[in-house]
Amino acid sequence: MSSAPTPDSQLPGAEDEASAFTDLGLRAELLNALSALGYEEPTPIQREAIPPLLAGRDLLGQAATGTGKTAAFALPLLQRMPEGRTGGDPVALVLVPTRELAVQVSEAFHRYGKDLGARVLPIYGGQPIGRQLRALDLGVDVVVATPGRALDHIARGTLRLGELATVVLDEADEMLDMGFAEDIEAILEHAPAQRQTVLFSATMPSRIDGMARQHLSDPVRIQIGREQPVAGETPRVRQSAYIVARAHKPAALGRVLDVESPTAAIVFCRSREEVDRLTETMNGRGYRAEALHGGMSQEQRDRVMGRLRAGTADLLVATDVAARGLDVEQLTHVVNYDVPSAPESYVHRIGRVGRAGREGVAITLAEPREHRMLKTIERVTGQRIAIDKIPTVADLRTRRLELTQAALRESLLEDDLDPFRVIVESLSDEFDLMEVALAAVKLAHEATLPGSADDGEEEIPQVAVRPQREARPGYEGRGGDRRPGGRPRSAGTTQVFIGLGRRAGVRPQDLVGAITGETGINGRDIGSIEIADRFSLVEVPSAVADEVIAGLRGSTIKGRRTTVRRDRDRP
Numbered sequence: 001m002s003s004a005p006t007p008d009s010q011l012p013g014a015e016d017e018a019s020a021f022t023d024l025g026l027r028a029e030l031l032n033a034l035s036a037l038g039y040e041e042p043t044p045i046q047r048e049a050i051p052p053l054l055a056g057r058d059l060l061g062q063a064a065t066g067t068g069k070t071a072a073f074a075l076p077l078l079q080r081m082p083e084g085r086t087g088g089d090p091v092a093l094v095l096v097p098t099r100e101l102a103v104q105v106s107e108a109f110h111r112y113g114k115d116l117g118a119r120v121l122p123i124y125g126g127q128p129i130g131r132q133l134r135a136l137d138l139g140v141d142v143v144v145a146t147p148g149r150a151l152d153h154i155a156r157g158t159l160r161l162g163e164l165a166t167v168v169l170d171e172a173d174e175m176l177d178m179g180f181a182e183d184i185e186a187i188l189e190h191a192p193a194q195r196q197t198v199l200f201s202a203t204m205p206s207r208i209d210g211m212a213r214q215h216l217s218d219p220v221r222i223q224i225g226r227e228q229p230v231a232g233e234t235p236r237v238r239q240s241a242y243i244v245a246r247a248h249k250p251a252a253l254g255r256v257l258d259v260e261s262p263t264a265a266i267v268f269c270r271s272r273e274e275v276d277r278l279t280e281t282m283n284g285r286g287y288r289a290e291a292l293h294g295g296m297s298q299e300q301r302d303r304v305m306g307r308l309r310a311g312t313a314d315l316l317v318a319t320d321v322a323a324r325g326l327d328v329e330q331l332t333h334v335v336n337y338d339v340p341s342a343p344e345s346y347v348h349r350i351g352r353v354g355r356a357g358r359e360g361v362a363i364t365l366a367e368p369r370e371h372r373m374l375k376t377i378e379r380v381t382g383q384r385i386a387i388d389k390i391p392t393v394a395d396l397r398t399r400r401l402e403l404t405q406a407a408l409r410e411s412l413l414e415d416d417l418d419p420f421r422v423i424v425e426s427l428s429d430e431f432d433l434m435e436v437a438l439a440a441v442k443l444a445h446e447a448t449l450p451g452s453a454d455d456g457e458e459e460i461p462q463v464a465v466r467p468q469r470e471a472r473p474g475y476e477g478r479g480g481d482r483r484p485g486g487r488p489r490s491a492g493t494t495q496v497f498i499g500l501g502r503r504a505g506v507r508p509q510d511l512v513g514a515i516t517g518e519t520g521i522n523g524r525d526i527g528s529i530e531i532a533d534r535f536s537l538v539e540v541p542s543a544v545a546d547e548v549i550a551g552l553r554g555s556t557i558k559g560r561r562t563t564v565r566r567d568r569d570r571p
């Protein structure tokens with residue numbers, strides 16, 4: 001375990017910071033875990049949510065993925081956990097919409113609570129129930145569950161809620177969208193009336209408000225991105241974003257930098273760990289990158305800044321804390337390696353470029369789930385962030401040729417070519433002038449852009465952005481065909497036939513629940529649902545049709561196994 005975290009007040013450039021983790025009242029074990037993870041300061045939602053949650057208050061938070069909301073509820077929950085429990089029923093239940101999130105959230109609990117010995121169990125559909133039964137039997141402190149599977153366990157008597165002190169509804173709007181409203185109500189009925197209830201949602205439609213009114217008692221309300229920056233505060237820079245899976249981020253960053261060819265760029269990361277890791281990766285890929293974070297001494301930081309100013313480094317990888325107050329004239333590009341945790345932080349970061357009439361560029365790499373945070377930032381800044389396609393290998397090749405062409409044009413204009421005339425003249429006896437020029441260009445291209453032979457370059461998969469949630473009149477969760485007022489019928493879908501229909505009591509929510517529970521796909525990716533008397537038809541993206549069919553064949557709907565097959569494909 002590493003040493004206790006350095007208070008931000010001791011970090012250069014952080015003197016003006018409002019609060020550090022140490023000011024929030026968190027215990028040493030948690031502070032140590034945060035320090036080991038390289039978190040330098042709380043995000044705005046953490047700053048606002050942790051103290052009231054520690055005091056046992058209910059909380060209604062509007063915050064999307066990327067704001068640090070998981071730690072905002074996980075840290076207080078871990079701190080409030082009674083010490084030295086062995087066996088026993090859970091003291092906290094976190095409900096999440098998908099199995100992917102169940103795994104992510106329980107991993108976060110493990111990371112933060114490892115020194116406290118917290119026993120955290122994710123339970124979700126699709127995982128063998130036997131393993132979950134054994135773990136529940138041994139005793140757990142925190143259960144992170146999808147509503148359907150949680151209800152299953154409650155009905156079996158294997159998940160007992162009698163000792164719950166806290167219930168968290170995470171991504172509540174998404175859970176309602178997926179039709180989990182009834183399941184959530186049923187679960188909350190089993191929880192003790194005297195409990196802390198926390199609700200996080202990226203949007204606050206009236207149904208969420210109603211839910212909060214019914215289940216939360218005098219909650220603290222927190223909203224990220226509520227404040228409007230003063231007009232003119234947001235710098236005028238070209239802003240764009242790329243949606244990219246985490247695993248492809250280093251490659252995407254390299255590709256974007258190659259195409260943009262900045263004079264100097266600053267890449268913002270969330271934690272020290274990430275700064276160190278990314279600096280190493282980028283150096284390995286041939287960039288001249290330097291790390292800058294709060295764990296470095298003033299002397300080390302000065303050395304880094306010196307190298308950037310002297311042009312011996314062209315990429316600065318930094319945390320917010322370390323970069324506060326920096327003014328580097330050479331900077332042309334700001335890159336957000338992750339979506340910043342609040343719009344204010346985005347405005348701050350991009351303010352590093354585009355000063356004094358110079359053109360600046362701000363680029364954000366967002367994971368698919370963080371797409372909504374981009375929308376929040378756009379709303380607050382009143383400026384558009386264009387979602388661009390990650391440059392392809394062909395784009396990169398074209399760009400590199402353009403750079404060579406520009407260099408050649410410059411050289412032609414410089415008029416210092418005479419010493420080379422003799423070479424061209426003697427070669428021209430033997431070869432066509434065009435051929436000579438081509439060979440010279442090739443040599444110049446390879447010499448000015450080492451590594452420009454792009455043999456090793458692979459295409460980076462483009463990730464589709466999920467459609468924004470829209471007000472859909474008359475839309476009642478998964479309880480209805482979502483076609484009217486829903487998304488337009490999309491290309492590349494497959495209709496899946498399921499041999500159970502209305503007569504078997506099948507409702508749309510049963511089908512959505514079964515599909516999302518048994519596969520990795522999101523409720524929102526499911527298209528139209530038609531329920532006939534004896535069968536149902538569900539539209540899913542063709543790319544996941546096989547997964548859906550296999551998942552449904554291996555599970556039950558309304559307690560019954562049935563025929564599941566591909567009905568028809570729509571190109």
Ligand code: AMP
Pocket residue numbers: 038039040041042043046064065066067068069070071270271
């Ligand atoms: P979330 O919005 O909860 O999905 O968190 C987004 C990401 O931010 C996760 O990868 C966290 O590990 C990370 N994170 C959360 N809080 C902080 C913090 N205070 N400093 C650095 N990274 C953080």
